[in-house]
Structure formats: structure tokens, C-alpha cells
Amino acid sequence: MTMCARPGCTGSLQDGYCDVCGMAAAPRPTAPSRPAGTAPSTRGSSRGSTRGSGRGSGRTGSTSTRRRGQLGAGLVEIPPIPYRDPATAVLASPQVAEAKRYCSACSDPVGRAAEGRPARTEGFCRKCGTGYSFTPKLAAGDLVAGQYEVLGCLAHGGLGWIYLARDRNVSGRWVVLKGLLDSGDADAMAAALAEQRFLAEVEHPTILKIYNFVQHPDPKSGALVGYIVMEYVGGQSLKQILLARREAAGRVDPLSVEQAIAYMLEVLPALGHLHSLGLVYCDLKPDNVIQSEEQLKLIDLGGVRRLDDVAGAIYGTVGYQAPEIAEEGPSVSSDLYTVGRTLAVLSFDFRGYGTTFVHDLPDRADVPVLAAHGSYDRFLRRACDPDPDRRFGSAAEMSDQLTGVLREILAAQDGQPRPAPSTMFGPELDAIGARPLEGPADRVFAALDPAVAAVALPTPLADPADPAARFLAGLAAASPAALVAALPGAPVASVEVGLRLARAHLQLGRPDQAGPVLAALTDDDWRIDWYQGLVALATGRPAQAADIFDDLYALLPGEPAVRLALAVADEAAGDTDGARRGYATVWRTDHSYLSAAFGLARVHLAAGDGERAVAALESVPATSSHHVPARLAAVAARVRGLAPAQLDADRLRAAAAQLAQLDLEPVRHDRHAAELLEAAVGWLRFHRPGTGAAGAGVLGEQLAERPLRARLERAYRSLARAATSRAERHTLVVRANAVRPRTLI
Template identity: 40%
Template sequence: MGFEEEPPEPGSALGPGELVAGQYEVLTCFARGAFGFVHLARDRNLDGKQVVLKGLTRPHDTAAIKLAEHESRVLTALEHPNIVRIFNVVSHRGQRYLVMDHVDGPSLRTVRESGGLSIADALAAAVQILGALDYLHRQGLLYCDMKPDNVIRTGDTVKLIDFGAIRRTGDRDSVVLGTPPYLVGRTEIREHGLTERADIHAVGVMLDELVECGAGDPGAESFRRLVARARTDYDRRFADVPEMLRQVRGVLREVRCLADGRPRPARSEVFAESAALLDDGLSLAPPLTAWTTGGTATLGDGRPAPAAVATGLPVPHPDPADPQTPLLRTVRAPDPARLLTKLAVLPASVEVDFHRARAHLEAGNESAAAHCLAAAERNLGWRAHHDWRTSWHRGLLALAEDRVSEAADLFDDVYRSTPGEPAPKLALGFCAEHLARPDTAARFYESVWVCDRLYVSAAFGLARVRLRAGERAAAVAILDEVPEISLHRHGAEVAAVRILAGHLPGGPRPSAEDIATAADRLRTLTLDGEETWQRLATTVQESAFRYVLEHGDGALPPGPVLGDPVSEKGLRDRLEASYRALSRQARTANEHAVLIDRANAVRARSLW
């Protein structure tokens, strides 16, 4: 396989005013590529419409002529909005010329030299470029010369030009054309030839060149990981354009959402949605044990255990190439034991092993899950080192075994492979939160929540981070963003009441405004039973009682939950009644006695 990296010696260009094929009047020669001069001309048959003529610099070079003929045959059959249109092939003085639309606008090279592109603009251009490449690849063609010079921007549209290096997929004989560093290395070409991954590599190099992003730019980390995967070694690179395009769109969505705060939800093609809420009780009324085991006014942590997160995170969609995927899509069971029974009768495959591993994790059997993952890795063979699904499931197992730091490393590997997906960021947010890295946790949670309001686990995680920083109002504001249509809207409303009325860990007690707001929210909150309402009401009344003891009667506004007026005696009467109501929820004689003692202790003293 030969290489052609240096431009040839120049031939002769057409002169201004020269008439080509009796139709195209040359205006100027404005560029020269590796195999052709590029002229701007006027089409006399179309009212002077400007067109571009591309000829040969080496008209007697057999290889160049062959390439030009190939390019003309291919391009005249192509039709895509992001590919320059070739509509004629003419001869003049024994030389062939391609006649194409004149795309009026700067190349991305010119744009780069005049200040560069923002991350969002570069990714928006990449979506169009990859769309064009996907079209070519589906026609069995490789572009092979992607670089900023060959992409013209006109308004919001970009178009690929200069198809002199185009070749058929699988062609191992033609001369290799391309421009370092966009062209892949000789070792890859020798081992694999030019493939779709070579075009992907070139897009990655170009994106890296077009954008100068700082650490504080929205989505900068995801963008860097996207570029890194496009440019990495052959085996870890995006396998095809659709795979990269999914991640480009995901990162672009993240960048735009972080910039303007407007959600742009989109269903993932990689991870299934999870209905689980990663929360340890903040979304529920306090349990009766909050009063029967000593009791504390401090709000609970709300952070779920790592094992609960392991079974509550989203899971990857089954690989469509796996032979058992069609059957797995039909397998349903109400509990992990019965799911494992059904999976046992399926023929072995990587996806069956992954499904079995997750079922064992849900059943609390980590050793069996590890055995299934080992089987999946054996089935994958050498691909196990490059398949992010392996890292994802290893991360779930590490969480289940409380190895959170190791899980974070594994999820980080998944993030490198799928930078546009919310799921690995959600997992990394939890790991950072558990490892006492609040700033990192908040960054990951926010990148998920700002894009899609249906990832309520991210909202709860972000609220917990704000709570531990003593930012009560910020935590409530985040929970208020949970949409009405969400399955967890009710839990978010309950959590907001608890946060407003609770004593933050290491922080201040609620203010009069906080307590009044909690009472007002509780009044309008639709709950699933009298017992739930009673536990929440008792929490709010306790906070109000402590506040009145410190600040006196009249310090809080009246209302149905706190009474009218709000006084020490009135709150004592309400709390006594609330504790006695809670005692009727007791399951043991000891719990009942503790709650009656609380009622007696708070009862207003009488002179009689």
C-alpha cells in the first residue's frame, strides 16, 4: 500500500476570462489541492451563477487521472445536505473538470485562525460532519481527508468539500492520501487498512484543534473525553460513526444545558431508564423510630448505602449483536430469585451473564455476581479490556461490596467511553458524595439534573450536597424543580417539608420563615395516609415549639398545622395530641410507652 502525503508539483491554472466547455467563464483560481486546482467561475447558462471548477495539477499523471475519474463518478451520485453538490463533469483542453456548487463561507481553518469555536459551535458542526460521514460510510465509502480546510461553514450549516482522497471501504490497494496529524498512523493502516475509525480519528483531531476550552467552561470535561476517545488507539476508539454521534449529541446537550440552565431531555440509546430513587428516607415521613429510640431534631443524612445504589443505577441496554438479546428483552420476573430461574434456561452469552450478575447483586449475593462477571469477561476475550460494559458491572459489584473508591475508578472508565451519557455521571456523583468530595459530587449531579429533570436521583444528590453545606433554601429550590409528571414529585415535596423544618447536621435550626413555609406546604400536601401526615406534622410542630421557647409567643404566623395564635401552650397541646396519635402507630408495648412519656412530658402544666 503506497502513501501520498506531500503535494505534487503544481501544473497550470486556468486564466481569468477563459471559457470552459463553452459554458463556464473562469473568474479566478483561489486554491490548489493535492491533485487539483480550484477555480471560481460563472455559469453563462444559468444567469451568471457562480460555480467551482476543480481540475488536475498533473494532467499527465495516470494515478491522478484515475483518482479524478473515480471522484467524479462517486460524487455526482451523492446527495446530502452537508456534502457539496457535484452536478457536472466537463473537459477542456484535454483535461477533466468537476463542476460543483460554490459554497460561500470560510473554512473551519479560517474560523479557527480568526478566534476559534466555542465547544457548542464545534460540536454542532461535528453533528453535521458526522451525519455526512455516516451517509458516506453507508454508501461503502471512506472520506479519508477530514481536516478544517475541507469543511466550509455557511450560516449554521457546514459542508464537506474536496473528495480527492475518497475510497471504497475495504480498499487495501489504492494510494493512501491524507494529511498528518489527521491521518491515522502507519501501524494502524498496515494492520487494519483505512476504516471508518480512521475518519472518526480525523474528526477527533479536528475538534481538538478547533476548540480551546478551559476547565471552567461548561461541559469541558465531557468534551475532552469525547475527543480523547475519538483519537485513542484503534480498539478503544468509537467503532462507527453512529456510536460517536450519540455521544457528540449527548455532550452538546450537556454543554448547552449548563450554559443556559434549560433542560433538554432525551432518551438514551445506551442506558435504560431507572425508576429507582437513590435516597435513604429523606423523601418519606420520618419513621416511628425517630421518636421511640431517643429521637433527635437533626435531619438525617439521606444518603443511600452503596449497595442500594448498586441496584438502583440505570443499566445498559442489551447489546443488539448478542445472540440472546431478543430473548432477554422478553424476560420479566417480580423478584431476583425468579429472574435467575428464568435466566438459567437461556444459552450462555455475555448479556445473559450481565443480567445474571445484576440479579445476584439485587439478591445480595456478591460472590455469585462476581462469578457471572468473570464468565462474561471470558466470553468477551480480549475485548473485555475495551468494553465499557465490563467496567460498569465491575463498578456495580464494587459498590455492593462497599469499595467505593474502586467503583469510582471503574465508573470513570465508563465516563471516558460514554461522555455524553448521564448514567456514569450519576454514579460518579454518588461516589464523590460518599468519599466526601462535595464539589465534585455537585458538579456531576448538576450536569445530569440540568439536562434532564427525570433523573430525580441527581436532584436528591445535589440537595444533599447543599444541605451538608448548610444551604437549606438551595436544597429546597432544587427539589422544587422536580416536575409534576415525575414519579418522585411527591417524595420531593415531602423532602422539602422535612428540610425546611429540620435541624441541619452541624448547621442552624430553621428560621421562623422556614417553619412557616414547612407548615404551609404540609397543609396543601396530598399524602397517602393519616399516619404519614401525622409524622410530618409532629416534625413541624416540634420545630415550632423549640422556636417559640426561644423567641416567645407570636413569633410564628398562625395556621391549621401550628394553631391560631401560635403560642407555647397551644403548641404543647398540639404536640401532646400528636405524640398520643403516634402512640397508636406503635408496634410494641415499649414504643407505645415511650410515646406516651413524650406526650406527658410536653403537656402544659396546670395549677389544678
Template identity: 45%
Template sequence: MNRCVEPGCPGSYEDGWCNFCGSPEPSQAPVAATPFTPPPAADRDAAASAPDLAGTAGEDLSSSDPAAAAPHVATPAPGQSTRAVRAASERHRRAQAAQRRSRLGMGLTQVPPVPVGDPTAAVPDDPQVPEDRRVCPNCGAPVGRAAGDASGRQQGYCPQCRAPYSFTPKLAPGDLVAGQYEVVGALAHGGMGWIYLARDKNVSDRWVVLKGLLNTGDADALDAAVAEQQFLAQVKHPLIVEIYNVVTHEGDAYTVMEYVGGTSLKQMLKQRMATTGRYNAFPVDQALAFVLETLPAFSHLHDLGLLYCDFKPDNLIQEGDAVKLIDLGGVRRQDDLESPIYGTVGYQAPEVPEVGPSVASDIWTIGRTLCVLTFEFRGYQSEYVASLPPVSQVPPFLEHDAFYRLVARCCAPDPNDRFLTVEELRLQMIGVLRQVVAAGSASAATMSAHSTTFEAPVSTGETLAWWELPELTRDETDPMVDWVASLQSADPTALHDALLGADETTSEVLVARARTGIRTGQQPWFDEAVRGLVRLDPWDWRAAWLRGLWALSQAGEDATRAGAAGQSAAGHFAAVRDALPGEVAPRLALALSSEIGGYSKAAELDYERVWRTDAAYVAPAAFGLYRVRRSRDDDDGAIAALDSVPPSSRAHPRARWLRAELLRGRGTLADLRESVHAVARLTLDPRQRAHFNASIYEQALTQVAQHGEQPGWRLGEVPVTREALRRAVEKEYRYLADYTPDPLERAALIDRANTIRPWSWT
């Protein structure tokens, strides 16, 4: 059997369907039921006598799920066994289940579920700590290593400091801990202790995990274990493994925890590698989906004043279509300056040994985890322990610009340059996931996303000015936000004077003052406001946004001046893009700046990213694509951009008109016919429509003179013949004359009508 190609699925194809996740084999499309061809009589007899085993190894087909009910299997076809019918129904149900989007990734992408297996299958027969992880708890020297032909010892004395060590599990299968928890076996070992699988004899034999110490001689590990038990008692969150109890057994303490029966992301990476024989990272969208689902757990810990400290693929388990954060052994209080710090080399932030962990260092671990999940991060524990590899060496960074900028901000060397909170990171990660998913699309976005930082764009025309870029949303936490919103003066000078009289000079007041400076062209007003904004918060990206708007406002008509202004604005908007990699508005502003600055290729790339990602931005991005493609005479590309403006957009009529004008300019009969069709349903001024029609018919006459008549073709209702086209042109000129008040112009139009009309000699 061939292995399933679905990411992370260990199953194989059987009868055209995966026996694990239910997805169809690539060569077979999912169908409602397998078409039945009656077998030969001998085969029918054999099938009829075969035992009916369908469903015995799968789920109960009597489920109340409508998809599982499969009404089309009620009556077998002639010669078809009940077993065959039920098997077809089961394949159909699995195919439907495989097509449903999982909860992971907010419905934006598909992440294969991981079913929970038999817990006892995860218990090794001979649990041991690998030799390369055996170190002295007192001095850190290697212990228990093999010497010559002799294997390493699980317990003994350190040859360097003579301190005792022991790496053997303290609990054996069958032990009853605290008179309640029956041990099944040791599951695994971690940085601080053995983890045992057990049954809770007091609560319906539910599966639980007991966590003890890896080495009882390690005082730091003992302190950390006690601290973990205290922390876990107050942590209650559906995405975090739950603590049930803290018990003692023969003088040792054990934490009783919820059993999570899925697969860790580290194990899944190993499975993917075993399948392909090489490092097989997750697709970027799936990696983002995993981590995105986990972020509320981090926010919960931070709200409690706790830090996780040791996030990595090992500690995130997928169970079904959900994930759970496990192993809170490194958790500590944010104000704890004395307890030992636990982390993992390659994931721990570089400043932690000097200043201790923080929210910023937790965010660093999230960024490093995204790296390990999405590419083979060689040297992440050595050469790049405190940095990222060059973008040119990382395909996901090259392919997904927004993903790179998200990771780069998470892993900024200066903690102050990282995301301020996990919630801020979460909002940007959602936007980056949208961009990553959209990158695989060749069509315009059909859904829009709510932004907490920018209003929707208002531009509906073919051009885009600085004042038509998305507005900043109001900061509802600012104490002066309502007062600023209450100022109604349309005169920017009067508004600026009113803002100068504010009771408190907050960021909202300064942003409003900066905009009045841009509107009036008063650079001193603008500079003073932006300097005040930076003094309040040097990391406030709104200062860069406002500087970009100021630069665009100074573009003017002169090409040289406009180019310099566009380049200056691009630098400021690029800083906003780096700070907010999940937002679309900075991309639009950057595209406009690149266009004005003369970087048409860069502008086109950013317009395309915006166009694919958010439906609210399709119109301004489409017009941007139209402009840059027209600048290099790519008429087909410009037309395709205009065609993407949806009928529901207020810009749709203008897009249709520009499309018609572009086609008319090319002038072939096919283009002229399509041009007429493009404006057929537009509401136009009568004179505008008459001018357009007259121009179309005159161009058609030129084509007829060069290539002959096409009586089977029509331009609207007009056949493509000389006489019909002449009469149509005459009609349009006379129509224009009726709407022209100037006598001389009206006479000229009538003369043109008389000149072009067909004459008869009879």
C-alpha cells in the same frame, strides 16, 4: 459604527441593530416596534420630503412570513414617515429572525447563519499558488521560490530532478468547457487542483465549480482526481457537495460540481481572528453543532465502503443555517491498499502511514477538527501531531469534562479504543452537546433525552441503591435477546439455572447471568459471567458497568467497608464514563460511588452535572445533592436541591417532606412557618401529620418564650401567641390519643395535652 458581537458575524451596528445578522445592539433590547417621539416641525417637513428608500437594499417586506408582515406598521403615527415605519418593521423582523434557533445544534444552541454572497466576489484578480506550497511533483523538492530580488516562477523545471512543473491555471475567464460551462475565473487552489467558478449555460446559468489538476505532471494527483470522479458519481447526500458531470477540455479532465456559496470554518476562524487580533476559537457548543451536523455524511460514505480521509475546518462550509462537506479529493475505498493516501499533517491519524486509513482514522480527524475549532491548538502539526495537549493547558477541556472525554476517545492512540462507528460517535456527541449547553445553566434540566444504552432511572426516594441505578437497555441485535426477556422467574437462583441452559452464550445471556450473581451475592457466578463477556469483546464497556454494580452491592453498613466499595465502584464507572461521555447514567453512578467512598466534593460535581442535563435524572440527582450538602451542614444548599424536584415527579412529596423536616430542625419562627407551608398540600398519614404539627407548635412556643409573641404571624391557621399555640398543641395530642390503640401510650398523650392546655381561673 461598532462591530457586531455575535460570533462569526462580520456586520456592524446601525441604528441599534446589526446590518448583517439583524441582532440587537447589546444596549438595546428587541422590541415590537421602535417607540416614536414626534420630531420638531422642521424635521418633520424634511422627513416628509425625503425619498422613501426603505427596503430597497433588504428583503421584500411583502413576504408571506407572518413575522415579516408586521401588521403594526400599516398606519404611520402623526409626523412619522413611511420610511421610518418600514425601517422599524424591518428591524423588528430581523430581531425575530435572529432569535429563532438555527437547524444546527438540534435546537440546543444558537449558531448564527451565514448568508450566501455574490459568487464572483470570491474570484481573485491574480490567482497564484503561494510559494511555500510549490513543490516538485516528482521528488517533492521546493520549486518556484523567490531567489534574491527575483520572484518565484509559476512554472519551470525542478532544479533537483529536472522534472517540469506548472502552477498556473489552465482555464481563463470566458473559456467554454465542453461547450457548456463558461469559466468566470479561478476560485482557489487545493491539494490536488485548481477550482474554477463557471456558469452552466445549459441549465439556466446556474453556478458550478470545475475542479482540475494543480500540476499535470503529478501522476499521483492525476490518479486521485480520476478516483475522486468515480467516487463522487455514487455519492448522493444532502450534506455532501454534489457532482453534476465529468468533462474533458483540451485533453484535461474536469469534475463539474455543485457550487456551495457559504464560508468554510477555516475562513470563519480567520475572520474571528481578524476581528479580535488574536486566535478566537468557536464556543464549544457551536463547534459541536457544526461537526454534529456533518456526521450523517460520514456515515453515508462509510455505508458505501468509502473513507473521507481528510476532514478539517477547510472542508466544512456553512451556508445559511446548514453545513456541507466539500473537497472529496482524498476519498478512497476501505479495501483499497494501493492508491496514494491524501491527508493533512496534524489531522491525519498516526497509524495511517503504516496500516492505511480506516473508519477509526476518519474518527480521529473529527476529534482533531474539534480541537482546532475550540482552542488555539499550538503544536498540533509538530509536538502534538499524534497526541493531545495536557488538559491543564486547554480551557475548554477544563471547563467541559465531557467534551474532553469525547475528543480523547476520538483521538485515542490505539484505533481500537476509538468509537466503533460514526453513528456511535454521533449519539455520544449529542449527549455531550447537551451537557455543554447545560453547564451554563443554574437550574435543573426541564427536558430529558432518549438513551439507546440506558433505561430511565427508577429511584424516587431520598436514598439511592445499586439496583435503582438505570438499567442497561437490551441489545436488539443479540440473537438471544427475546429468549432472555421471556424468562420470568422472580427467584434469581432459578433464573441463573435457566440462563445456564441457553442454546447460545451471547452477551445478553452473560449480562443477565452477571446480574443474578449480583442479586444473590454469588461472586463465582458474577466473575464467570463477566469473564465470558470480556472474552466475547474486550472493549465491551458493560463489563465495567457490571463490576461497578458488584462493588456497590458489597458496600454494607460498615463505614470502612463502604468507603472501599465506593472507591472501587468509582473506578469502574469512570471507565464507563470515558467510553460513553455523552451518557448521564454513568455520571449518576459515579456520583453515588464517590459519595459512598467519601469524596463528597467529587460526588457533588457529578450530581450537579446530571441535575442540569436530563430532566429524567433530576430527582435522584437532587436527593444526592441533598445528602452531600447535608453532610457538610449546608442546609440552604440542601433545601435548594429539594426545591428543584418538579411537582410532576413521583419523588416530589418526599422532597417536600424532607424540606419541611429540615426547616423544622432549624427551628426559627420563619423556618417553622415555611415548614408548615411545605407540607400543607401533602397527603400524610393522620398520625404523621399530628406528630408533625405538635412538634411545630411546641417549637414555636419555645421561640415565643425567648423572643415574644408575634400575633401578626400564623403557622398554618394558628396565630403565633402562647394561648393559640397551647390550644393547638393540646388538640394535636388529643387527636393522636384517639388514633393510639395502646392504653398506656394513649393515657400519656392525654396527660401531655392536659399539661400544656391553657387554664382559666374564672
């Protein structure tokens, strides 16, 4: 027990106050403070430079000025949050619950009732002696700085009470005054001043606007207390939205994954704007993002600091803060980590995020939304990687990948494609398997040629900042052979030169020569890995290629081109299920990747599922340059590879009707007609339906053996006349003779 130090007093100190005279204890030196409920860093420095993946490399004041927002990125419909009348938001009895009263310096509980004594709202921490106060400093009717008329308290935040006021000087607009947790705390005052300074530099529609910084005397001590004057945003924080959903459902009820993503896609440009100013936000969490109608606002910039600040206090929240903060300080990478953690908390039941999973994520199999959407799972794991060098490198990059993931998720939900140009890849150069070969077979159903696929896959975009960019621009139209001759004489060795040379070797069918070129590139550039995957694919190492593309999928989870390459490698390696999932995801999301449609048909056919193969091919749009090859492949998919017992008259007629709808030149038509007629004759010989099957015929002939054989003979003889070699002509004549109907003469 500590005795009161006041002369002549015999009382003892309870919660920093004498139980006899009621006077406060003499204040002790204060320790650095932090917002209540947040985690202090053990080191007051930052890296001073951005770290990320080296490979990845209007205002709202009064109701009259509110604007319609752009939530959802044009992809998601977000329920608006009604604008709240400011007067109804004022607390009738502003209090901080005992359970939420903690020392700002050491986090020890303060202001708690004990041994029959009521809890104090002001006092000193028993553990470290730091003063605390949870009593509002302003009351309704107070006039701050002769301009702001206080209506009352709105909430208690990390740095103290937040008040609603009217600005008498600006048409009575609503404003918010944010005070300090403790007016005697130097660090808290510095944080508030910092918030004012940083906000004065920021002009962004998603970041709360600061209007002024004023001071007002404390009603008890007379000491001046600082207040930030900010715009009023009438709505709900994302945390309040989650709590309302839980109360309505009677259980944890996270947001839909697409709504959660839409929110973060609105937040990321705001963070990117801060980063461009050399600032880091530090404390993103659902509490600090408010939705009002269709707008989002990033609030509470009390933790914002400069990247080159190595001495300032660091603010953050356990469960959201990156693990390296204590040792290395905040960075762009640590800011993006908080985006990933916030997204996880919003989108699934993430219990234990501040304890069991403080720096980890649950297993994918234990979280339905992660199990259902592999790209989303990979996005979160990169965003929340414990190693800052493996995270996204910038808010823009993170936003691009998250948008790609969102498009994929939405396409999976309703089956409607969500195409968009990539910021990292060009279009695919050829539709793998889309061009028919000479003869009755089509490449779409032939064995996949990995070497051909390696050249047809999309190409990563060139780096315009590469030192050899101007030299390479002069060779844009050069052939692969000319590139191989010219590139060794480049005025400067660079990654772009090496990648262009490796690609030229691949195009010339020399992947073994591309490998050493890539091995000599030592830069940390994901595009090197991409080309190494292509080399592995072209040199008969599909399992190794699949491993490389799988790693790139983790790095770039929103890129359909990477998923397409992985599907090709899986197919080549014999992983039919993996290939099917990859092709289906890419095609469902973006119909510009025609290789995915043909690949999906291939793997379905390999699994004996002709119906799904046909459906994939028939989904190629009529506007595509590969619409006719896809329709021809669909004709073949109805009959190819099927035993006579697996065929039926309806399937044959459907194939014939589809072929008849295509305006083909005679030779090409006869080539596909021959395959269909062969299948029809085989079916008739197996089933023996009599002189003719009921219903429509096939290619204008009765569905009977004799007329079909005669039509097949004519097709083969027509193809023989158009043959370009003697051997081919001979083969076709033999086939014509073999199928000729038997006669008595």
C-alpha cells in the same frame, strides 16, 4: 550547477529551466503526489475493516434551489453565513503565494525567488525532479466540453486550481470545475478520477454533489486535463470563519464550544454515510467544511478511498491525521479521529496542533473550555486517543455522545434542562432516596444505602443481536428468583444471559453471587464493567466502584446515567464534592433523573447548606410522581440537622406553609408535622422570645411554646393510635407525654 542538456546550449538550469534558452529540463520519473500542505503516508494500505472502541460499541446549485438547513440540531442557534454571489468570488489575479508553493512529491519548497531571480510558477523540483505548475490552465471565456463557460479562478486547492463556470446546458447554473495540480502527474489524475467515482456513489445533503467529469486540452502542451464538475456552494469554509474572527478580534478567537459541536454534529452523519458505503473521507479539517446560509457542506473528496483499498495513495493533513495511518492505513476510527481534532481546533486556541501537540491534546487545566466542561474534555480525549481501539466505534455512536455533551453544556450555560432519551440506557428504576420510611425520618436524609442504589440505577439496554435474545424475551416478566432458576438452562451462553443473571442476583440482595457470573464473561463489552461497578457498590467497595464508573465516564461522556452512577459511588466513598458536582450536572441537564435531585439535596445537607438542599428538592417538577416526597423532604430540609441557634421564625413558617400546601393523609401529615413542631419548640426554648413571636404562626398555632407543645402532643398521640406495633406505640406515647405542656393540676 546543472548544465542545460539542449544541443549547442551553454546555459545552466535554474528551477528546472535553462537560463539561456528558456527550455524546460527533460522530465524525470515522478514520485507519488499529495495535496499541498498535507502529509503523505509511508504505507499505501488500509486495514480493510473498521476499528473503534470494542466496548462502545437536497442539492445546492443555483440560488433558487437552496434550502433552509438544520444546523444546531435544534439546540443551538448558528449565525447564518450569507450566500455569496458567485461572480464576486472570482479572483482578479489568481496566484499562489510563494510561501505556499511546495513540491507535490517531496514537500520541498519550489517556485521561490532566489539570488535576485524572480520566482517561477512552473518548473521542476530541485530535490526530486517532479514538475510543478501553479499557473491556471483555464481562463475567463474558455468553454470546457462545449458546455461549461469559465468565469475565472475561485481558489487554489490541494489538487490544483478551482474555477467558477456556468452550465450552458442547465439553465446557466453555477458550477465549479476542479482541475489537477499537475496534468502530467499520474497519481494526481488518479486521485481526481477517484473523487469523481466516489462522489457519483454518494447522495447526501451535507456532501458536495458532483455533476460530471470532463476533459479539456492544456493550453501549452495540448494534453488533456481532467476536471470534476461540482455544485457551487457560496459561503465560507470553517477555516475562513475562524480567520475572520481572528481578524476582527485582533487575536485568536475560537468559536463557542456549542457552535463548534453543532458543526460536527452536522458533519458526522455525512461521514457515517460514507462509511456505510465502505468509504473513508481521510482529510477532515476546517478548510474542507463550508457553511452557506444555514447549510453545511463537506467538500474536497479527493482523499476519499475505499476501506479495502490497500494500494492507493493516502491523503491527510498534519495535526489532523491519526498516528496509525502510516502503518495501518485509514479506517473508520481514523476518520473519527479527524473529527475530534477539527472540533478541538474550532473550539479553543489550539496553537501547536501540528507540532507540539501533533498527536496529543493540551492539559485540561491549560484550556478554559476543557476545564469548565469535563464531559467535553473526556469526549475529545476519547476521540483523539492514540490507540484506535479506544476511540468511538462509529459516527452514530460519536454523534450520540457528542449530543449528550452539548445538552450538558447548554444546560450549564442557562440552567434550562435539555432532556433526551438515551440510546444506551433505560430510565432509572427508582428515585434513590425519594420514598419516605416509616417514622419521622426520610430516606433522602438518611445515610445512602449503596446496595439499594445499585439496583435503582438505570439499566443498560439489551443487545437485540444477542444469540439468546429470543429466549430472554420470553423471560421479560419473570421475577429475579425465577430468572436465577431459569437462566442457567439458557440454550446458548451469551453476554446478555450473564448480565441478566448478574442483575437478578443484585435484585435479590446477593451481589457476592453476581461477581463470579460477571468474571466468567470475557467479551469486550462496556456493560460488563457497568455491572462490576454495581457489584462493587453493593458489596461495600465504593472507591473501586467510583474508579470503574470514572472509566466508563471517559468512554461514554454524554451519558447522564454514567455520571449519576459515578456521583452515587463518590457519595458512598465520602467524596462529597465529587458527588455534588455529578448530581448537579445530571439534574441540571435532565430532570428525569430524580435520584440526582435527592442526591444533591443529601450532599448539600451533609455540608450544612440547607438552602441549596431545599432549592434542589423544590426544583422537582409538579408533573413528577415524586413531587410530594420532594416537597416533604424540602420541609424537613428547612429544619433537620440544624441546632436551635441556626433556626429562625421565617424558616419555621416557610416549612409549615409548604407542609400545609400538601394534600397528605392524616398519619403522614402528622409524622412530618411532629418533626417541624419539635424544631419549633427547640427554637423557642433557646431564644425565649416571650409569650409569642410576632407574625404568622406554625401549623395554625401561635409561635409560642405552650400551644406548640399541645399541638405536638396531639400529633404524637395520633401517630400512636395508627402504629402497627406495640413497641412503636409505646415510643410515641412516651414522646407525647414528654412534650405535654406543664399544668398546675
